[in-house]
Amino acid sequence: MTPAMSNRPIIELHDIRREFIVGEEVVKALRGVSFTIGEGEFVTIMGTSGSGKSTLLNILGCLDTPTSGEFLLDGTPVRTMSKNQRAVLRNRKIGFVFQNYNLLAKTTAVENVELPLMYNPAVGATERRNRAVTALRRVGLGNRLSHKSNQMSGGQMQRVAIARALVNDPAVILADEATGNLDTRTSFEILVLFQELHREGRTIIFVTHNPEIAQYSSRTITLRDGKIRDDVSNNNILDAAEKLAQLPINDDD
């Protein structure tokens, strides 16, 4: 069932369980999840609401810690880390892309992308800016560096968010419904970008409930009731760029 692993493991989950206490009831969100994601994989995590998908994302993003089990991120055990240690780990190893972009209001694209590096004392102001500009060029926004977030379209805002996730050169990019707020055409543009990043060797985890996206990733993990139901490799990865070319062009974009 588990696909053969040839690359260095970036994410290793061993029997992850997460329980919440709601009132007097114990809610088991994750009931023993184990998998390994190697470097350079593009993994889609699917599941309906209530499947434990969000809880898993929080744990993978080091925002939350499992009740039991072991989680190694790029070889580092996360479960026993303090809040501050996890904050530093997120800063160096993880790039987040959210459904609603989460850009800072009234702030330029460059400043938004610089944000993670602001919390890294090792990066000076000049290097910070250079890296932000490079990341923005990479996502195709080299001509919109000084645009503020309210002067951009949804697709552009999500590109800024992706640039922000790239800027710290993370071990893994975590995308949470990253195309959920976008129209079909823009969604595919973003998917094209993710596929390009994948081809460049980036490790990407894309959490979604949209089964269509799974066709464009290299592996799909499906959750149900806090357990893994399916974990399949995709041997026939579709090219999002081809699909995009077939889509009718939006007049208003």
Added chain:
Amino acid sequence: MNFTNLFKIAIKAINNNKMRSFLTMLGIIIGVASVITMLAIGQGSKQSIKQNIAEMGSNMIMINPGADRGPGGARMSADEMQTLTLTDYETIRDQAKYLTAVSPSVSSGGQLIYGNNNYQSSVSGVSEGYLTIRQLKVESGEMFSEADIKASAKVCVIGKTIVDNLFPGGVDPIGQVIRFNKMPVRVVGVLKSKGYNSMGMDQDDIVLMPYTTVMKRILAQTHLQGIYASAITEEMTPVAIDDVTQILRANHKLRNGEEDDFSIRSQEEISSMMTSTMSMLTLLLACVAGISLVVGGIGIMNIMYVSVTERTREIGLRMSVGARGIDILSQFLIEAIMISVTGGLIGVFLGVGLSMAVKVLAQWPIAIEAWTVLLAFVVCTITGVFFGWYPARKAANLDPIEAIRYE
């Protein structure tokens, strides 16, 4: 995250909400400005009172007849008491060790007449030493002499107000004979003008005569209404008072345990008495102003809470990209401090400006002291930290998972 970055973020956050930030600052601005202005007015009045009292005399000691309390505990007016005599004056003059000048004091009210001009005033019977004690100078003519005192001569030295009222035509008063009630007196000197003191008393409304003249020819009395003296230095004033007390007690044959039948006050005492009222008033004004500063601080707290709630998503995002609790805490704390310090700076300028305006427009004495500005500034910084702390801590304690999805 280093401090430069934190400051950049804070400035940006303040800039993003200019109107709100300004209104929040307004509380601090008004608070600081009013503290500075109130203290400036208070300190100014205090200084001018001190200065005026200092001008009254040099290290002056005032000896009055009677104890603070008369027999049976009833207070008596100084005029009714006859415990100070010329002998007391002479003994002090001859025996006291720490005095530079001594003068008896008797006075009587009455009408001064010259030609068809008259003026209601009072004459003071004093000795030559009085000029030293009260820091008076003879501008033209001369002070009456020891010989005049011995002879109870009908001579006087007058102040500028008397000159203006009796000699309006510009006649040189020296050598002229004026009348006090019915007694003719020759003017031998005119005093240099001192103007009004802080209590609105005309210090030039003064007529000096030999004390012998006033005692024998006007009042027909042998006791003194008071004795003025000047201590050699301000520091020696208490020693001089002790010395004079011993002399007078011996003179009056008071036994141990018996109360003094005289009272001695120094200029220092009067000065501190007068300024203590001012200090109270200053403190009161500063308290009222201080309350407005606290209200301003609560304004900051209120706005910071709103800001934290409003920016929950931003906080969640910052946390998810690696901000630690301390980073978020510092960010909001610095924002609060910047609002209060900027408000404080504007308040300092406004306060200094207002004080100047009061000085120019209302002609009030103003004294802006460095410590008041510093105090106002330090207090408003502390206000920023104090009232910024709770909202900042609330922000730092947010759960990033919930904050990032906050709607």
